[in-house]
Amino acid sequence: MERLDKRLAATGRWSRKEARELIRAGRVMVDGAPCRVPEAKVDEQAPVSVDGAAIPAHGMVYLMLHKPAGVVSSTVEPGERTVLDLLGEEYQNIGLFPAGRLDKDTEGLLLLTNDGPLAHRLLAPKSHVDKVYYVEVDGVLGQDDVMAAQEGIALGDGTMCLPADMELLSRNSAYITLREGKYHQVKRMMASRGKPVAYLKRVRFGPLTLDERLPKGGWRPLTREELEAVVRQ
Numbered sequence: 001m002e003r004l005d006k007r008l009a010a011t012g013r014w015s016r017k018e019a020r021e022l023i024r025a026g027r028v029m030v031d032g033a034p035c036r037v038p039e040a041k042v043d044e045q046a047p048v049s050v051d052g053a054a055i056p057a058h059g060m061v062y063l064m065l066h067k068p069a070g071v072v073s074s075t076v077e078p079g080e081r082t083v084l085d086l087l088g089e090e091y092q093n094i095g096l097f098p099a100g101r102l103d104k105d106t107e108g109l110l111l112l113t114n115d116g117p118l119a120h121r122l123l124a125p126k127s128h129v130d131k132v133y134y135v136e137v138d139g140v141l142g143q144d145d146v147m148a149a150q151e152g153i154a155l156g157d158g159t160m161c162l163p164a165d166m167e168l169l170s171r172n173s174a175y176i177t178l179r180e181g182k183y184h185q186v187k188r189m190m191a192s193r194g195k196p197v198a199y200l201k202r203v204r205f206g207p208l209t210l211d212e213r214l215p216k217g218g219w220r221p222l223t224r225e226e227l228e229a230v231v232r233q
Contacts, residue, residue, distance in 0.1 A: 004030065005038040007048060008055060027051050047224060054224035061094060062227055063087070063112040064208060068216035073101035073110060083110060086217050099123060100131075100205070103184060108133070108202035109210040111230075112219070122206060122233060128162075128179040129233060132204035133186050136173045139195030143168075148193065149176065155188045164189070175203070206233045 008019035008028070020038040022028055028035055029049045030042055042048065048055040054062075065083060067073065072080045075097050083098055084091070099111040099119035113119055122129050149166040165177040176186055187197045203210045207229035214220065222230065 001041040001043055003038070004028065004035060004040045004042050004048070007042060008050065022050055049224055052223065053221040054227045055221075060115045061091070061096060061113060062115065062222040062230070063091075063096070063219050064211060064214070064222055064226070065098075065110045065112055065219040066210060066214040066216055067102050067107055067110045069105045069107050071217075072104050073098045080104075083112065087112075087219060100181065102202060103187070103200070106200045106202065107216065108200075109205050109208060110202075111205060111208065118231070122230070123181065125180065127233075129206045130204065131178045131181065131202060131206075133176045133178070134169075134173070134199075134201045134203050135176055135186055135190065135197055136199040137190050137195040138172070138198050139193075140171050141166075141168055141174055141195065145174075145193055145195070149189070153189045153192055155182075155192055161185065161189060172198075206230060 004023055005016055005019040008014055008022065009016045014022065023038045024036055026034050026036055027050055030040070031046050065086065067083060070081065071086065072082050074082050075084050076082065084096060087096070095114035096112050097114070097119070099113055100123055102108060102110055111119075111122075121127060146166045146168065149164040152163050153161045155161065159182065161182065162178075162180050164179070167175040169175065176189075178185060182188070186200055190197050208222070208226055211220065
């Protein structure tokens with residue numbers, strides 16, 4: 001059991017005083033019911049939410065970030081702006097890191113967390129977590145590209161990719177679903193087809209779909225439903 005205000009403050013998002021104010025204002029739910037007592041003892045596994053957003057136990061934090069181009073997917077990179085630089089001060093020293101990477105010029109969904117075991121499980125090759133990208137290429141896409149993706153494309157260095165799905169959207173755009181995470185994979189796949197990538201954006205990672213209400217560079221905690229889906233992945 002732990003105090004409710006301590007549970008909120010452990011996320012790094014609020015001070016203990018701010019947590020108490022949130023609780024007294026009726027904005028905090030415990031196990032589906034509002035709780036207005038900051039010192040209330042809460043079971044570590046009891047679901048807690050603030051304004052509908054889930055607050056994980058043990059001080060774990062899970063954020064959805066809409067990564068913009070020009071930002072690197074790392075915690076520290078000399079001379080570069082990192083994804084952590086996009087977050088508020090309260091998130092700077094709680095061990096957050098990106099679960100997986102996007103290229104510097106690639107946009108879209110990135111999960112930031114300090115839950116190492118979960119991130120490791122999501123990224124493990126045997127997990128085959130779906131990653132969906134919106135891609136625009138210099139060239140014309142056709143059914144031959146769809147079939148090649150489904151069969152597994154050979155990259156320029158001879159590396160074979162696992163079968164992938166491709167849904168054509170226009171003459172030069174498509175959704176591509178990968179179940180692995182090779183270095184610069186979508187770019188290398190399209191280059192091997194003679195159709196270099198002009199724009200790339202990840203729109204889904206496992207059960208998470210990019211919240212298009214988030215502006216580029218914007219972020220928010222996962223909802224309770226999203227977090228539960230990620231944990232089940």
